[in-house]
Amino acid sequence: MLSKRLASLLRQGPRQWVKAVAEQRRSLYFDPRLAVATRVDEALAESTDLSHHSEVPEAMLHVHGVAAKPISVKAESGRVTALSLLEWVCAQDGVKDKLRHRYPLVEINGELCDIGQPIFSSPSPPADVDLHYVSFDEEAGRDVFWRTTAMLAAEEAHLLYGDANSLTYFGACTAIDGKGVRGAEGGGGFWVDVKLDGSGQSEDGAEEEGGEGGSRGKQSSGGGGITKKMLKKLERATVRKTYDRDPFDCILVTPEVAVKKFGVDADTLRRGLQRRQAYARGDDRVRLVRLDAGVAVVADGPIVTSPDLFRVVEMSETGAVEARDGGEQQWQRVRGISFPSKGELQNWYNSIRHVHLRDHRKIGAQQKLFSFNPLSPGSAFFLPHGTRLLNRVTAYLREKYREYEYEEVMTPLMFDTALWKVSGHYDNYRSNMYGVSAMEALESREEELRNLHSALAKEEEEKKKEKAETGSDGSSEDVDEHRRREWEVKKALMPTGEYGLKPMNCPGHCVLFMSEQRSYKDLPMRIADFSPLHRNETSGSLGGLTRLRRFTQDDAHIFCTKDQMEEEVASCLKMVKDVYSTLDLVPEFTLSTRPDQSMGSEEDWQKAESALVDALNKETKGRYLVNDGDGAFYGPKIDIHVMDAVRRRHQCATIQLDFQLPHAFNLKYKNNEGSDQQPVIVHRAILGSFERMLAVTTEHFRGKWPFWMSPRQVAVIPMKDDHIESASELKKKLVGMDIYADILPPGDSISYRVRNAQSVQYNYMLVVGDREVKDGVYSVRRNDGVVVDGVAQVDMLDLMRDEMRERLVKPLIQPKSE
Incomplete structure (x- = not known):
């Protein structure tokens, strides 16, 4: 039976x-x-x-x-x-x-x-x-829970909007871009991408159910995007799905069977293979899930097989994304979140309120740190106080560069596309780059090519002449191969007259390395660059300072020998710990090893991974995670995450080993025997982008900046006009100590000026009255509301100087213990 x-x-x-x-x-x-x-x-x-x-x-x-x-x-x-x-x-x-x-x-x-x-x-x-x-309390459990909810929502989007693409583009936010629904720990939730063609019924005329078999009426946005009403309807349909349907039919099959027997199209299968997480390492099967829509979808990993576990589903956000199919029709990303219970939904609502108080965009506006303008979307306008903050952090990093023996360089913002073709960015990253059209003709390139061919022909002629005179080749085959490769790179780097704004610094630093003959005595060569970068991010992905089109990285590249890799990576890890400790952040380290698709020999990869492991063991005492197969195609890497004050994880720093760029640019140095060797590049960013780190620290400190990096450090408040002269003298002393001090002149009441200073988070507020002028003793009010009485001016200035020099997070001016 x-x-x-x-x-x-x-x-x-x-x-x-x-x-x-x-x-x-x-x-x-x-x-x-x-x-x-x-x-x-x-x-x-x-x-x-x-x-x-x-x-x-x-x-x-x-x-x-x-x-x-x-x-x-x-x-x-x-x-x-x-x-x-x-x-x-x-x-x-x-x-x-x-x-x-x-x-x-x-x-x-x-x-x-x-x-x-x-x-x-x-x-x-x-x-x-x-x-x-x-x-569900574990990250892996939440990821699977939200990925399965995304599949349910994608099925409903397909039934409501008639968009089969939604069954291909969905997933958990934690697995895609780290940018989750507001308030979710670690940036959680799920997303579904939907293509809107503006056809079909109007929103109000769409039927929820109708026709034989209960098929859904198609719903359209009318070309105006997904409205709140449509979002709510999708939410209700998804929740209803969790009660109506049987457990999922989930099977593991080979890619060939998926296409032939179950009708999975090639694009869906390719994406599933790219993002698949097999049950066992080395399993080449894909996971198919049968939906009520009558189609099979490829799941990115394990799923929750019983839909009735999803007690609560909340659709909360939409935003435009890049057209997935390369067409011109509008695509929108729907974000949502789900929970096993209503209690957890309420906790999420509470976290939203908590996070809103720390939102860097809100604090940035209150403190007048930065602003945005549609004339330059995705680019922040840093106001004077925001610029002060960035300058403090930059000055701190420059001190660290001197300590760790880096040399700062400045490279151009714009390069000929010939550079990006050699580095591989033109073929693989062009859609994320900004092109710049040059008005000049290409005669200069043609002339340079003629000169290059002439020089090559002349060298070949001299070789033949030398061989005829001496009876030998005049050089080994290895040297000939090296010269041939050198000519190829020179030819490839000839200007084309087309330009692009740089999205990263590494190709430009390779050009800098090539500018002169390098010796093993020059290595390791550590160069750092603060120049701005430009990336063509989609409008839907932009959000405050966390994702921009114009940003600045604390970017550095280390050119070293293979024997120096471990020591250099260990030095980078130590620098990460130093900097993050100063910012009151605790870094978490993850090692990503060789992926299936990679370049380079097995020996090089083993040596590189061994160097990273030894460096991690040395600097973290073995406290790191391993993400097998998630390294870059050109080398293994270490990703560094931080947890902020509301328990959200952010990836900022990264350390990567690279064998590909030195080969692409034919980089060489002379070893101690005089022969040419290829260096290894260590890509290293400590903060990541300054703007993103500013967003993280703004929310982490809730706008109450440590004294050393604060854009508003001291507010001097004279009680009456008679006290302005004394207040000006005090400000002069503070400015001489490299402290930002502002005078809040009379005109309003003392209490009003103190409240105003506290609202914009001055670290210390000093009221100057008759007692202060006469005795030189101050009552120091801190931005946390604590008032410290009876502080002599000399002691106060010494404590502020020490707080600046030591870059402390907690204030040194404290009430006297009883």
Whole structure:
């Protein structure tokens, strides 16, 4: 007799789904959500044939068929029980509801699995099973939870708007760009990209359900984008979906089967393969999920198989994104978030209010730090006080550069496209670059090419003449190959007359390295650059200072030998710790290793990864994560994240090893034997972009800046006109100590001026009256409301000087202890 589930599948069709699911059920299933209170010994006492025992779930029968022998299961508690997997599962009395609502997936032997999907295949189960339930409170659990919600929302968007593209472009925010829904920890939530063609019914005329079979009426935006009403309707439809549908049919198939049997189109499959997270490392299968829309989608990783776990779904934001299909029709990204309970939704609402108080855009406006204008979208206008802040941070980094022996350089903002073609950015990054048209003709390039060919022909002629006179080649084949490669690079770098604004500094620094002959004595060569960069970000991705089109990086590149890699990376890590400690941020380190698609020899990669591991062990005492296969194609890297005051994670710093650019530009240095060797490049950014770090620190400190970096350090408030002269003398002393001090002149009451100074976060407020003029003793008011009485002017200035010099986060001027 067929189970209700299989009978339902047969009714729904198509046949290949039934066959695929039945085949997969021959594998060993582990589904603790189906566990019952009946102990296995009680079941065996009533019937030796478990297939006729109504109390034992169907999934358990498959387990019994292949795992009768005892195996060890190590549960979260660490207790090891020697019993069969069937016995262990059936013994989980009372675990059903807990698992269904709090644990969307399970980690078995180090691999993330859907609850209800195969762990291993019969007839050889492993001897030990290390099991860990992954809850919604963990990052991996939230990521899977939100990815599955995105799939449900994409299905509803397809039914509402008739856009099949939404079934291809969806995902969890944490897995895509780190820019999640406001208030979600770590930048969480989900997104769905929808193409709006402006056709179909009007918004008000769209029917929710209609026609035979309950098919949805198509809804259109009328070309004006997704409105709040449409967003709410999509939200309601997605929530209703969580109650209406059966558990997902999820199968693992090869790419060929996905295309031939299940009709997955090539673009969908390619994206799924790029973002796929297989159950086991090396698994080349893709995960297909069958939707009620009658199509199969490729899931990026494990999913929550039971839709009824999604108690709350909230659609909160929309924004324009780049056309996914290269067309001209409008695309919009819908962002949302989901939770297992309404209580967690309320916590999210509370976090939104908390985050809003720290929003860097709000604080920036209040403190008059920066502004924006549609005449230059994605570019910040830094006002005088914002510029003060940036200058403080830049001066601090310049001190660190001297300490760590970097040389600062300045390189052009605009380069001929010939440079970007050699570096590979023209082919792979051109859509994110700004082109600049030159008005001059290309005669200069043609003349330079003629001169280059003439010089090459002359050199070849001299070689032939030397060979005829001496009877030898005059050089080895390696030298000939080197000269040929040198001529190729020179030819490739001939100007084209077309220009582009630089999106990064590394190609320009390679040109700088090539400007003269380098020796091993010149290495390591550490060069830093503060010049601005330009990237053509989509309008929908722009947001305050976190994503800009014009920004500045504390960018540096280290040209070194392979033997120097470990020492240089360790030095970079030490510098990261120093700088972040000063900013009151705690860095978290993640090592990303060689991806499937990479360049360079196995030996080079092993040596590079070993250097990074040794440097991390030295500087972090082994406290770092490993992200296998997530390195850049040109070398492994270390990503550095920070957690701000509201527990949100931000990626700012990065350290990357690069073998590709030295090869592309044919970079060489002379070793101690006089032969040419290729250097390695270490890409290094400590803060990332200044603007993004300013946004992070603004929200981290909530606008209450540490004294050393504050744009408003001291407010001098004379009580009457008679005190202005004394206030001016005090300001002069402060300015001589490189402290920003402003006089708030009489005209308003003392209390009004103090409140105004406190609202814009002056660190210290000094009222100058008769007592202060006579005795030189001040009552110092801090921006946290604390008032310190009886501070002599000499002591006050010494404490401020020490606070500046030591770059402390907490104020040194403190009330006297009782």
